[in-house]
Amino acid sequence: MAAAGVILIDGGALEGGGQILRNAAALSCLLGQPITVNNIRAGRSNPGLRPQHLTGLQLISQLCGGKLSGVNVGSTEITFHPGPIKAGSYTADTKTAGSICLLMQAALPCLLFANERTQLSLRGGTNAEMAPQVDYTMMVFQPIAEKFGMKFECSVKRRGYYPKGGGEVVTTSHPVKSLTAVELIDRGNVTNIFGRAFVAGVLPIKVAHTMAQSAERLLRVGNAGLAIKIEALKEPEQSAVGTGTGIILVAETSTGCLLAGSALGKKGVPAEKVGADAAQMLIDNMKHGGCVDEYLQDQLILLMALARGKSRVLCGPITLHTETAIHVAKLLTQAKFNREKLSDMSNIIECEGIGLENTQV
Numbered sequence: 001m002a003a004a005g006v007i008l009i010d011g012g013a014l015e016g017g018g019q020i021l022r023n024a025a026a027l028s029c030l031l032g033q034p035i036t037v038n039n040i041r042a043g044r045s046n047p048g049l050r051p052q053h054l055t056g057l058q059l060i061s062q063l064c065g066g067k068l069s070g071v072n073v074g075s076t077e078i079t080f081h082p083g084p085i086k087a088g089s090y091t092a093d094t095k096t097a098g099s100i101c102l103l104m105q106a107a108l109p110c111l112l113f114a115n116e117r118t119q120l121s122l123r124g125g126t127n128a129e130m131a132p133q134v135d136y137t138m139m140v141f142q143p144i145a146e147k148f149g150m151k152f153e154c155s156v157k158r159r160g161y162y163p164k165g166g167g168e169v170v171t172t173s174h175p176v177k178s179l180t181a182v183e184l185i186d187r188g189n190v191t192n193i194f195g196r197a198f199v200a201g202v203l204p205i206k207v208a209h210t211m212a213q214s215a216e217r218l219l220r221v222g223n224a225g226l227a228i229k230i231e232a233l234k235e236p237e238q239s240a241v242g243t244g245t246g247i248i249l250v251a252e253t254s255t256g257c258l259l260a261g262s263a264l265g266k267k268g269v270p271a272e273k274v275g276a277d278a279a280q281m282l283i284d285n286m287k288h289g290g291c292v293d294e295y296l297q298d299q300l301i302l303l304m305a306l307a308r309g310k311s312r313v314l315c316g317p318i319t320l321h322t323e324t325a326i327h328v329a330k331l332l333t334q335a336k337f338n339r340e341k342l343s344d345m346s347n348i349i350e351c352e353g354i355g356l357e358n359t360q361v
């Protein structure tokens with residue numbers, strides 16, 4: 001049981017992963033609502049806080065001078081008492097290949113409600129498994145988040161990969177008075193596909209070319225005339241730590257939707273397969289006819305809950321991550337969500353947001 005005035009959140013609900021914790025902590029910070037999260041990551045084979053989650057919580061707590069208890073690696077329960085969000089310059093380091101983008105996912109919404117612009121210097125992995133690659137955050141999340149009024153700049157100083165980490169990203173966030181609801185319900189037609197296939201460290205550029213060619217071959221099937229431009233590159237030595245490889249592909253539509261497919265290389269997995277996996281993910285996301293891909297879906301829920309007015313987003317099949325993000329938003333805000341099922345492959349998520357106001361600007 002949580003103390004009086006503290007909302008208890010079951011971290012093992014639905015997806016039962018780190019996202020519950022990030023969304024709950026961000027909303028707690030934004031609303032000034034103390035929380036206890038128990039059963040942390042109970043849905044994972046290694047439950048409890050991992051360095052990425054712990055660093056994310058500490059970062060949010062720093063931004064608002066909050067009080068955190070229970071934050072050590074492996075902990076399955078934390079309590080967070082937030083304070084007022086303060087602009088400034090902050091650093092956070094997962095000290096592992098823990099995803100920098102997931103630190104951003106936790107912290108950036110909070111900084112929209114700071115008194116001035118804020119700089120974050122974040123260290124960890126830039127292209128990590130089970131998380132957005134930094135290229136996804138910049139090429140897909142950022143332009144769509146801008147439609148809600150979320151403004152930030154993001155500069156990749158150094159890339160870092162599993163297992164070494166060591167990447168660095170600097171962001172500058174700009175405060176808003178409030179976010180605006182967004183309608184993304186017209187997919188339009190795919191006008192072009194662009195992408196980036198990279199290698200870093202000891203890997204030869206040939207691997208990047210192979211990934212790009214294999215992705216393009218698959219994307220051309222049934223799309224002969226489509227403009228496809230996938231850059232193949234080797235990261236300059238000074239701008240990457242360790243060895244890594246991967247690919248991100250983005251389809252742009254006539255109505256401004258952005259859908260992605262991505263994959264990271266692993267020892268023993270041929271480059272052809274990495275390229276084809278990313279292409280197949282993109283093809284699947286183009287097939288369902290939604291305006292967002294399977295990952296952007298859950299990443300927009302927090303913004304929809306905070307925005308003023310009714311947002312509507314046409315999606316493919318609703319993911320468990322999205323269900324979980326909605327569940328947490330409902331526990332902590334008065335946002336009203338509604339789901340309209342158009343078919344097994346097609347749904348509209350509707351949200352009447354709370355129109356949170358930044359009283360500091």
Ligand SMILES: Nc1ncnc2c1ncn2[C@@H]1O[C@H](COP(=O)(O)OP(=O)(O)OP(=O)(O)O)[C@@H](O)[C@H]1O
Nearest residue numbers: 017018019020041044130131132133136262295298
């Ligand atoms: N390939 C991808 N492209 C873009 N975003 C991704 C991709 N894979 C995962 N994500 C996003 O990363 C987040 C992962 O959340 P999740 O709770 O699974 O991870 P986590 O914090 O690392 O915790 P855990 O280790 O418990 O899984 C989600 O917002 C999801 O949309």
